[in-house]
Amino acid sequence: MALSVAPGQSAAATVLISCAGSWEPWLMLPFTREQFLDVFVTYNDAIWPLQIAAYLFGIVVVALLFRPSRSPDRIIAGVLAAMWVWTGIVYHGLFFAPINTAAYLFGVLFLFQGGVLAYAGIRHDRLFGFQSGLAAWVGAAFLFYAAVLYPLIGMATGHAYPEMPMFGVTPCPVTIFTFGMLLLTTQRLPRWLLVIPFVWSLIGGSAAIALGVAQDWLLLASGFVAIPLIVLRDRGTAHLRGTA
Numbered sequence: 001m002a003l004s005v006a007p008g009q010s011a012a013a014t015v016l017i018s019c020a021g022s023w024e025p026w027l028m029l030p031f032t033r034e035q036f037l038d039v040f041v042t043y044n045d046a047i048w049p050l051q052i053a054a055y056l057f058g059i060v061v062v063a064l065l066f067r068p069s070r071s072p073d074r075i076i077a078g079v080l081a082a083m084w085v086w087t088g089i090v091y092h093g094l095f096f097a098p099i100n101t102a103a104y105l106f107g108v109l110f111l112f113q114g115g116v117l118a119y120a121g122i123r124h125d126r127l128f129g130f131q132s133g134l135a136a137w138v139g140a141a142f143l144f145y146a147a148v149l150y151p152l153i154g155m156a157t158g159h160a161y162p163e164m165p166m167f168g169v170t171p172c173p174v175t176i177f178t179f180g181m182l183l184l185t186t187q188r189l190p191r192w193l194l195v196i197p198f199v200w201s202l203i204g205g206s207a208a209i210a211l212g213v214a215q216d217w218l219l220l221a222s223g224f225v226a227i228p229l230i231v232l233r234d235r236g237t238a239h240l241r242g243t244a
Contacts, residue, residue: 040165083169084113088109134233150167150172
């Protein structure tokens with residue numbers, strides 16, 4: 001989600017609640033808690049039953065990890081790209097922007113990330129796949145968290161549907177799921193695929209610390225965990241190929 005900057009408020013502070021379901025008065029937000037939660041309610045009601053479709057596509061993506069070839073790669077990258085593009089256009093641009101014009105900027109970032117994911121799927125052959133190792137198992141844990149544990153923790157802490165971010169169609173679960181998929185790659189990963197997800201993990205992580213949003217605690221760590229694991233895995237893969 002995106003937040004506009006109130007007078008005298010830093011840009012960092014304005015995004016602290018981007019993934020949260022609550023707020024604190026001292027953040028000087030340009031909208032009320034009721035307005036913020038109404039965005040989730042309106043959004044989830046308007047796009048129903050696409051939340052179910054997002055889960056079905058997520059299942060397809062995970063299944064395709066075990067069929068490494070060019071066509072499944074393009075499907076996986078296409079689904080990830082669609083999640084980012086949808087969130088950028090529909091969530092940010094159509095539903096959050098009416099109460100906060102800064103959402104347009106975040107929407108552009110999400111559109112860009114969708115574009116680079118789609119390009120990676122076309123440009124690279126056999127990019128995604130499950131190869132046993134620390135990075136792969138952490139990636140699998142991220143996928144499970146984004147799809148299953150994230151909403152369960154949200155409901156347990158008072159964010160019941162439809163006042164909650166949903167898998168595949170809202171920024172924070174999409175970011176965690178994307179990190180999980182990027183950990184489940186079998187060749188050197190282009191570093192530019194990591195930039196926007198990492199930025200968003202910092203935004204959501206700030207919200208988790210400042211506002212006590214339990215389901216986003218993993219988001220805070222996701223970038224700091226995923227990126228070093230990806231770099232180390234890529235170096236190990238390059239070394240093995242060099243000695244082969």
